[in-house]
Amino acid sequence: ETGVTQSPTHLIKTRGQQVTLRCSSQSGHNTVSWYQQALGQGPQFIFQYYREEENGRGNFPPRFSGLQFPNYSSELNVNALELDDSALYLCASMPGSRQENNYGYTFGSGTRLTVV
């Protein structure tokens, strides 16, 4: 059983650029969530996809967008990068549509994005 894989592992971008981060969910998991984790803070919920539809969103501006594909892999796109977007971006997958159903997340190892 393969876990959650993310690419790339590290990325440096310039302010104003756009970035796409990728995630392959764990086998059998149809829900993918994206989180942003700044240094010294807990992960902040960006959004969640279940069977290719967004079914939850946190307090992030519209320049943060995503997709989920039929194979349940996912992309996170960030436009017009700002310095404050520098963080670890974590992808997490789980079976079922809601963590309230007692399914825990399996996290990928993250993409560390630096905006200069």
Added chain:
Amino acid sequence: RKEVEQDPGPFNVPEGATVAFNCTYSNSASQSFFWYRQDCRKEPKLLMSVYSSGNEDGRFTAQLNRASQYISLLIRDSKLSDSATYLCVVPNAGKSTFGDGTTLTVKP
């Protein structure tokens, strides 16, 4: 007030000690809760779920107090390998809110 609050610590304890962390949450509609462990510069990993009064797994015990809206994590007989940041997670309506974590350092 944050939706999920944790004492950031750090908690510095000797091997063999018992240590407890608390996490308070504001959304009374939440039904289940989770504790994750995160090692430095690594991804969070699920430690325990809590969806009734409590849950026990070896040296780890998680308890839920709905009336006071907090969950706790108790670690008995601490090991050096328990050193990590412990994150409390409160899911609700398709969104999961993480606390900022409590850092534990277990010393020889």
